[in-house]
Amino acid sequence: MTDIGRDRILQRLHKAAAQAPDLPPTACLPIAAYDRAQRLERLTTLMSAMRTQIEVTTARDWLDRLREILKNRNLRSLLYSPETDLGRELKAAWPTDPQGLPALCTWKGPIEEFKDELFQIDASITTTLGAIAETGAIVLWPDDKEPRLMSLVPPVHIAVLGSDRIYNSFCEIIQAEKWADHMPTNALLISGPSKTADIEMTLAFGVHGPRELIVLIIDET
Amino acid sequence: MAEPARFDFKQNIAKALKDNQLRNNLRSAMDGLRVKRQDVFDDALELEELRRYGNAVKERALSRLPQLLEQLEQKCTQNGIQVHWAETTDEANHIVLEILQRHKATLLVKGKSMVSEEMHLNRFLARHGIEALETDLGEFIIQLDGETPSHIIVPAVHKNKDQIARTFHAKIPGAPYTEDVEALNRIARATLREKFKAGHAGLSGVNFAVAETGTLCLVENEGNGRMCTTVPPVHIAVMGIEKVVEKLEEIPPLLRLLTGSATGQRITTYFNMITSPRNSGEKDGPLEVHLILLDNGRSRIYADPKLRQTLYCIRCGTCLNHCPVYTRLGGHAYGFLYPGPIGKILMPQIEGLPAAGDLATASTLCNACEEVCPVRIPIPTLIRRVRNESYDASDAAAMPGHGYRRNLMEIITWKTWALVNSRPALNRLIIKLAGRLGRLMPAIGPLKAWTQVRSRPRFAPKSLHQLIREKGVPND
Numbered sequence: 001m002t003d004i005g006r007d008r009i010l011q012r013l014h015k016a017a018a019q020a021p022d023l024p025p026t027a028c029l030p031i032a033a034y035d036r037a038q039r040l041e042r043l044t045t046l047m048s049a050m051r052t053q054i055e056v057t058t059a060r061d062w063l064d065r066l067r068e069i070l071k072n073r074n075l076r077s078l079l080y081s082p083e084t085d086l087g088r089e090l091k092a093a094w095p096t097d098p099q100g101l102p103a104l105c106t107w108k109g110p111i112e113e114f115k116d117e118l119f120q121i122d123a124s125i126t127t128t129l130g131a132i133a134e135t136g137a138i139v140l141w142p143d144d145k146e147p148r149l150m151s152l153v154p155p156v157h158i159a160v161l162g163s164d165r166i167y168n169s170f171c172e173i174i175q176a177e178k179w180a181d182h183m184p185t186n187a188l189l190i191s192g193p194s195k196t197a198d199i200e201m202t203l204a205f206g207v208h209g210p211r212e213l214i215v216l217i218i219d220e221t
Numbered sequence: 222m223a224e225p226a227r228f229d230f231k232q233n234i235a236k237a238l239k240d241n242q243l244r245n246n247l248r249s250a251m252d253g254l255r256v257k258r259q260d261v262f263d264d265a266l267e268l269e270e271l272r273r274y275g276n277a278v279k280e281r282a283l284s285r286l287p288q289l290l291e292q293l294e295q296k297c298t299q300n301g302i303q304v305h306w307a308e309t310t311d312e313a314n315h316i317v318l319e320i321l322q323r324h325k326a327t328l329l330v331k332g333k334s335m336v337s338e339e340m341h342l343n344r345f346l347a348r349h350g351i352e353a354l355e356t357d358l359g360e361f362i363i364q365l366d367g368e369t370p371s372h373i374i375v376p377a378v379h380k381n382k383d384q385i386a387r388t389f390h391a392k393i394p395g396a397p398y399t400e401d402v403e404a405l406n407r408i409a410r411a412t413l414r415e416k417f418k419a420g421h422a423g424l425s426g427v428n429f430a431v432a433e434t435g436t437l438c439l440v441e442n443e444g445n446g447r448m449c450t451t452v453p454p455v456h457i458a459v460m461g462i463e464k465v466v467e468k469l470e471e472i473p474p475l476l477r478l479l480t481g482s483a484t485g486q487r488i489t490t491y492f493n494m495i496t497s498p499r500n501s502g503e504k505d506g507p508l509e510v511h512l513i514l515l516d517n518g519r520s521r522i523y524a525d526p527k528l529r530q531t532l533y534c535i536r537c538g539t540c541l542n543h544c545p546v547y548t549r550l551g552g553h554a555y556g557f558l559y560p561g562p563i564g565k566i567l568m569p570q571i572e573g574l575p576a577a578g579d580l581a582t583a584s585t586l587c588n589a590c591e592e593v594c595p596v597r598i599p600i601p602t603l604i605r606r607v608r609n610e611s612y613d614a615s616d617a618a619a620m621p622g623h624g625y626r627r628n629l630m631e632i633i634t635w636k637t638w639a640l641v642n643s644r645p646a647l648n649r650l651i652i653k654l655a656g657r658l659g660r661l662m663p664a665i666g667p668l669k670a671w672t673q674v675r676s677r678p679r680f681a682p683k684s685l686h687q688l689i690r691e692k693g694v695p696n697d
Contacts, residue, residue: 003306005306005307005308005312005516006306008308009306009308009462009514009516009520010287010290010291012520012521012523012524013286013287013290013462013520013523014287015524016520016523016524017284017285017286017287017288019526020284020526021284022284023277023280023281023284024281025281025467026274026277026278026281026471028470029270029271029274029474046487050490107504109504110504110505111452111504111505111506112454114504115418115452116418119414119418135477135487135488136487136488137488137492143503144502144503144504147503147504147505147506148447148451148505148506149451149452149505152444152447152448152451169473170472170473170476171470171473171474174469174470174472174473175470179434179469180433180434180468180469180470183434183435183436183469183494183496184496185495185496185497185498185499185500185503185506186451186493186494186495186496186506187494187496188447188491188492188493188494189488189491189492190490190491191487191488191489191490191491192490193490194442194443194444194490194491195442195443195490196358196359196406196442196443197375197442197484198357198358198359198362198375198376198377199358199362199377199380199382199385199402199405199406200246200250200381200382200402201249201250201253201254201375201378202382202402204402204403204406206406206410207358207406207409207410207443207444207445208356208410208413208414208417208443208444208445208448209443209444209447209448209490209491210444
């Protein structure tokens with residue numbers, strides 16, 4: 001049934017399209033250009049306005065900063081990936097008796113087996129692929145090491161970003177990193193914690209996804 | 222074409238206009254959205270450049286629509302996404318049902334999708350014992366009350382928080398009565414998180430589909446769309462065939478236009494790009510992804526080069542927010558899924574003029590919709606086209622059911638008008654009579670509609686021609 005439907009739809013479209021003139025491809029709009037400091041500043045301003053907590057830190061200090069942020073927040077568990085550099089560094093520096101800090105935990109098996117546990121976890125930490133200064137968003141390409149739901153299900157999401165990975169615009173990162181040649185299963189832009197204004201246009205955070213988004217920007221300049 | 226039940230537009234309008242709460246809700250919501258849009262598009266030149274770009278991208282994408290759909294199908298298939306085609310909403314519903322039954326699914330968690338509303342999917346699945354649960358907060362609220370969306374982007378805009386409080390308290394087991402918006406959100410969050418976990422399959426719409434990569438793009442703030450497309454083992458995406466674009470690099474400007482126009486946001490919380498089902502080694506994401514391409518009259522609209530512009534629409538809803546008619550009526554008065562300016566041109570073309578042609582009468586042709594449309598659809602021109610075709614029984618008209626309003630009175634009126642304006646002597650006589658007898662125009666019959674809500678036209682005793690002649694201006 002659908003094959004016939006498919007052919008009929010396409011036949012109608014081809015017939016109509018044949019009468020139309022060929023149009024040239026649309027020229028790209030110019031890409032916004034900021035310098036390094038401006039990119040960092042713009043990203044910080046825009047994402048903070050979306051109630052993201054931005055912390056600019058260094059490769060040496062980021063773990064101290066993270067512990068400071070998480071201390072005494074009554075978070076029981078922090079989901080991380082032991083297979084990333086970030087995760088290994090985190091694991092090595094995390095106290096075995098995390099007083100006032102969440103205990104580290106890892107993803108186990110496919111989602112079908114891990115679902116119940118995942119929905120109980122308080123916080124997660126992930127890497128990022130980069131960020132976009134123009135609109136204010138971080139970019140995530142989840143993979144087998146850092147599954148998609150790590151940045152969605154736990155109520156607090158911490159993302160770590162290198163300041164040298166902040167691009168001017170979404171268009172720039174797509175072109176510079178040739179996304180069209182190798183799109184992953186899932187690519188994400190995230191600009192803040194989950195939110196809604198569906199009740200009387202009143203903005204409320206944390207409706208389905210994380211209530212809090214914390215971005216640690218490692219800036220070595 | 223089967224004629225759907227006629228709706229009483231006039232009665233709906235009268236009812237909506239008398240509903241003070243509805244009008245207050247709409248006024249503040251629409252004003253808010255308009256201000257936010259203005260703030261985010263603060264550079265007028267840049268906005269015009271973006272709109273020009275958006276228009277050009279859609280025009281070119283549609284000029285190559287069949288090729289792009291074939292490319293999208295091929296790329297998606299390569300990526301492991303299963304592509305289905307549906308000529309009608311009924312076919313689309315059956316495709317969804319067949320997938321769900323194959324997986325013995327009884328709970329479908331849904332992200333916001335106007336196409337699924339177009340399909341009346343929830344009602345259809347309920348008849349087959351499958352619960353389709355809306356998870357976008359606004360959609361969740363109206364589903365609890367058995368209503369349809371009154372706005373494309375803010376579906377529950379017609380409701381107050383105390384109404385929502387009553388609904389939650391009555392319909393969600395264990396929910397206390399609270400009018401606190403944060404607390405209401407927490408109730409929805411707790412209720413729906415359990416459903417995301419339990420859902421056997423997830424369904425979403427598609428904001429843009431990229432032909433060159435086979436990528437489905439979803440725009441949202443809440444995260445429910447990501448839940449629906451990541452937690453359950455099956456993801457079904459439904460999209461109208463007009464949503465395909467050629468290149469990935471065309472997405473960023475379109476996204477900026479969509480979020481800026483829809484909610485006045487520079488970007489939404491999440492922009493979710495899905496290119497394949499779970500690959501081996503990956504630990505989450507659906508094992509199966511299905512894409513259903515729905516025609517439902519779109520290929521017919523496509524055949525007319527002018528009407529084709531209707532298909533540029535990216536469903537941002539900003540024409541609703543700027544429409545002097547919509548902002549006073551809300552969406553339900555229109556009686557069809559897509560209200561406001563875009564609905565006035567889209568619904569008559571999909572449902573046929575006899576069913577939905579009346580929608581085009583509810584316009585002042587003020588042009589606000591065209592001025593704000595992010596892809597520059599000439600909505601007022603197309604509204605006039607709907608109006609004209611309603612009376613045009615000739616083969617030159619393209620819309621289904623065209624000429625349905627053609628009637629003897631109309632024909633006689635225009636014939637007379639043509640006669641009076643092509644015979645100078647007759648013209649002079651009529652103008653003279655109108656000047657003398659015009660004020661006696663009775664408020665009955667076909668003239669009643671004109672005179673009862675408008676000031677009765679007052680004819681000058683002497684025509685302009687006559688006045689000028691009396692001034693001694695030579696008549697040549």
